[in-house]
Amino acid sequence: MKLIKTIAEMQQFSKAAAHHRQKIGVVPTMGFLHEGHMSLIDRAHNLADVVIVTIFVNPTQFGPNEDLAKYPRDFDQDWSLCEKRGVDAVFAPSPEEMYFPDRSAWVIEEKLSQGLCGQSRPAHFRGVTTVVAKLFNATLPDVAIFGQKDAQQAMIIKRMARDLNFPVEIVVAPIVREADGLAMSSRNKYLSADERIRALSISAAMRDAHARIKAEGGKISGIAEQIAAKITASGGRVDYVEVRDADSLEPASAATRCLLIAAAAYFGPTRLIDNILINLD
């Protein structure tokens, strides 16, 4: 497994692979890898000949009061997990390699990034679209795998790839959960034992909502409020709970065939997100 730290070397690596007609798959991550990331790597192996994992805690997607400094990092463990999973190259640039002090060009997305996480994290998605564009141009992949856990992010990246004509297929892989239902996230590490138990209310409330919507033939009125009430009752502070159209990200309507129920909530200082897709057909 190759460790690559510069953009120039990364591009060279990928161009060489392309010359050998190898299909390149990339899994962009912020490191502190867990089974969710491993599922993305496995998916990349299924779709590509060469698998690159990028590990970069991207400063531009963190707000000034967010957890950039304390975001968990463990490169040695990430390295060993990637090696075991048959990754071909790890791209781990420094912040200085990725961002010039006088940087001034950005990739933005103006519609799907409004609302949901965009509401409480106003500059977040601009950082995400910019760094993903940069990582695409560094790794030159044929296919890139993102997790459904970050549902809004995945939709924004699909839109960006489409609108800017990146020659990259965007694949979104399902959420991986702990046995008790908690969506896997590097940020779960922040949770105390008590918060960890309380945080189960998010996924539990979503499972309940799923069952109720199915039982009531697609009726969604009051669902968001019920989920929010359960999270609040468990001691969580709700950021948002919303029922959206999974294809357009617009508020769900009578025409919606697939629902996305998405939520964000704080347990202690830790902000967690989760979501569920409900097919109404």
Add this chain to the structure above:
Amino acid sequence: MKLIKTIAEMQQFSKAAAHHRQKIGVVPTMGFLHEGHMSLIDRAHNLADVVIVTIFVNPTQFGPNEDLAKYPRDFDQDWSLCEKRGVDAVFAPSPEEMYFPDRSAWVIEEKLSQGLCGQSRPAHFRGVTTVVAKLFNATLPDVAIFGQKDAQQAMIIKRMARDLNFPVEIVVAPIVREADGLAMSSRNKYLSADERIRALSISAAMRDAHARIKAEGGKISGIAEQIAAKITASGGRVDYVEVRDADSLEPASAATRCLLIAAAAYFGPTRLIDNILINLD
């Protein structure tokens, strides 16, 4: 010479060329080609094995009161000029191929695009950076050639390519002028015979400024005002005349080693731009 109208076919063409280890050069244009464009094509031939010319009058870089509808177009002439110049492929997508009705992702540049043309054309450079990013992702070039005539645009595109890590070398080729000094531009076609003569005041005033600055050891105070006065005296309506540092695009200072004097002025309804580089070493 191959005519390509879809992004998918364009990417396929370029990937095939890359597989054959051919270096790809692209010359992005809005068509209505003139000798300025031909010089960019010649430069591309010097730098690459395969030369692609893109012809696309990009709607998103025109303001609501600008000349999108009447921008001159002559595809047959463009085609024949490209053929004579040994171009390998012309990429001429429709606006519908380039822009989805619900497009929402953009590339922006926030510093170099302030002032100069960015002042009177507020959404212009966002349209330029977005379409150039799209054209890069469609044509997948190793090198792209732009004209110094659009000095600010060239600097913004260099910055965009750097900040977003496009694997594309940006080459800027000198302004090509008519025998009498007028900078070549597709928009010169708009000028009446009388306006055409009056418009020579821009390049003439810049030549005078060049001579004066050289004679006076680099002194630039009053220069912009003198150029503006000459353009006004000839019947032009000055949009801006500015003396900038050619490397940073900041206002020129004592540390400036290369000046960029840039001007925009209207002759009748037609807005023309021109500039001159003055090396002080």
